[in-house]
Amino acid sequence: MPPKKNTQIRRKEIVQAALQIIGEKGVHALTITEIAGRAGMSDANIYRHFKGKQEILEALGDFISEAVMGKAAGIAAGNGSTLEKLSVIFRSHAALIAANPGLPRFIFSEEIHLGDPQLAKTIAGKMAGYIETLSTVIAAGIKTGELRSSLFPRETATTLLGMIQFTALRWSITRGAFSLDAEAERLWNNFLRLIQAASSPTPTETNPMEPV
């Protein structure tokens, strides 16, 4: 009775449904029945398009990796000053998370890391690549004198990412109790003061409104 769609389309629908479910109810709510319901099909039909739940997770992992890290790599490779690039990457990442709360939940979910060693390795690799991309941008900024010469690029990159991820997790945990964008803005302002070369000393201001 219901119309039919080919596997290519169905796979995308299923992956998107999965991402939404994780964002709204968490990884533990990611059951076949839930996915099938959200994607508008029967449980059994899921298996026409994916070998099993594991394969869905792998596809979701690929999608998320591409969305987050692909974007950052594009910005890094483009034109602009180091500070502009870092700022855009940071804000894009925060915005992407704000729009898809399932993102950090999935990336740091144990379901993935302990349940599927292959997927875990892939994600860890992408994460290392992300750090590498940021490191390169930071190293370039040090060379041009935009950033302090005393910085270690890799550690500074890790610190920046940690800032994002920690805040994303706190936001996810508290189920959006504060504005992710506003918090990201405050953190970025502060980070800028930490890394910027002292040539043009930043005037001391107060940061806007603190959250709860």
Added chain:
Amino acid sequence: MPPKKNTQIRRKEIVQAALQIIGEKGVHALTITEIAGRAGMSDANIYRHFKGKQEILEALGDFISEAVMGKAAGIAAGNGSTLEKLSVIFRSHAALIAANPGLPRFIFSEEIHLGDPQLAKTIAGKMAGYIETLSTVIAAGIKTGELRSSLFPRETATTLLGMIQFTALRWSITRGAFSLDAEAERLWNNFLRLIQAASSPTPTETNPMEPV
């Protein structure tokens, strides 16, 4: 046949068993059967000491909060310079995690945050308290001139915590593929350069051995 112990002792044994299991196999492996086996008792006996699994998680949450944040608060209240205090808190935290891999897994586990709103609120509160404690230490350091005057205390504290948590999660995810202590050391060296007042300029050195 087996000897009997009172509830006080049993509760501690059960909580410790749970923490170990999470560290070794993850939160998803935290079943009643697994806990009972590790603690040397029958499944049914667990229910003599806890009302249910949820109550075990709550007790574990209290234990971990006390271990991590209680320690930091103690250090913060003690004597020493700001940089010494921050350094000790940072290293203690990293060491505690290295000794108990279950710690970050539990704190950021969805099983807790989405499964038990009450517990989630408690943990979020403790986390906010931790940030507050660090902020106070940092604010004091700014006043004495040890730290740059341009820092925002709360955002700097969040950055420090993010650095720890992100690294702990990456370490946990990769199942200990790198040395947590060594990485913490590198990150701390870099962070020091970020926050320290420029009175005694740090000589430029290279950081020891990078991990994978």
Added chain:
DNA sequence: GGGTAATGTGAATAGGCATTCACATAAAGG
């Protein structure tokens, strides 16, 4: 030492979940 309460156990019970099966039916190609 006898009774009572706390602690201990193996064997149900019940629910949730991923996956499979036998059977439709739409789509595509000739």
Added chain:
DNA sequence: CCTTTATGTGAATGCCTATTCACATTACCC
């Protein structure tokens, strides 16, 4: 138009897990 293949479904199946129950046995109190 008819065959073949891809897509679709409801109803099992079987496993894993938390929790309960009826029945011991130890520890403690007087």
